[in-house]
Amino acid sequence: MKSRSVCRVKPDHAAATAAARAERGRWVLACIYFSSASAKSAAHCVPGAERMPAYQPAGAYEAYAAPCDDGTALWVRYVAEEEPVPAMPDGMTVRVRHDGDGPGYSGVGIHTVTISTRCPRCGGPRGYDAIRPHRFHHDGAWFTVDRWTNPCGHTDLYEAVLSEARERPLPATTPAEAPAAPAADSPAGLILAAAKARRVHHAKQAAQLLDDRGHHTEAERIRAEIKARHGHLSAKQAVGLLLSHDQPEGGTR
Ligand SMILES: [Zn+2]
Structure with a gap:
């Protein structure tokens, strides 16, 4: 029984490695795969020369897989010996x-x-x-x-x-914007300061603090949430509740 090839053209890894060795550091097209999974798997195997003996000894070659017109291409380069070869940025x-x-x-x-x-x-x-x-x-x-x-x-x-x-997707490393600290005299700011000073712990105490300072609407909102959560609400969670209500949904503009 003949197994279906995963490559567009019969791969010639011996020729690819010879071309790569001829110019250390230059990327050489080794093979074009039908599926990106096969190409990625090959790119994963090349550096360790696993199941791909043409790339021995382990550590002699680098590889990556990238989409191309006909499928996914496997590119390799020879990096053994001498100075390290600069990495290719993404x-x-x-x-x-x-x-x-x-x-x-x-x-x-x-x-x-x-x-x-x-x-x-x-x-x-x-x-x-x-x-x-x-x-x-x-x-x-x-x-x-x-x-x-x-x-x-x-x-x-x-x-x-x-x-x-x-x-192009946005870089995964883009840091999320830190939420702005609430103003010190705002209801959230008052609770935060009291929680930091360990004067309030539970949201119930936070609601009382707001009542004392005349912020009755916010105090009521916290009490409603305490009830909804069967009493499980800390003072800091109450701050989060007030802040989440102040900010527009999905605010990325
Ligand atoms: Zn090109």
Whole structure:
């Protein structure tokens, strides 16, 4: 019985490793897989040369999988011996020209966007390490954009780059904005200060504190929540309750 191949073309890892060894640090296309899972699995196996003996000894090669026109490409490079090879960044930030979305001329604008360092056509590395500024004159003003040459030979057009940037998910590491501290004389601020000084612990005490200071509406809101939670509400949770009510839903603008 013949098993279905997972690759578009019969992979020749011996040829890929030979080409990679010929120029240490240069990424070489090793294979194109039908499924991204197969390509990712191969990229995972290459560094340890697991189940892929062409990449022995372990640690001699790096690999990554990237989408390409025909599926998912496996790119490898030889990194053994000598100095460490600089890592390829995930994204590159570039300035591109945008002439407006509407029909007809609507002025020239420059957008700074972050895109993948992998070519969308073949998955190979873009010219991320040789980005150069290009100045141009338009309508009496000077603009600066970035230009780069991809080693694979595919050309990136600004419009395609802009739409790629729009689809690119935001970096996972973007820190969440810290909530603003409540004003000291606001109901939440009063409870927070009292809780920090250990004068109130339970939300019931917090509600009493607000009553004493004339914030009866907020005190009632806390009491209602205490009841809804069968008494399980701390003073600090009461602060959270008041603050969550003050802020608009999903406030990312
Ligand atoms: Zn390419």
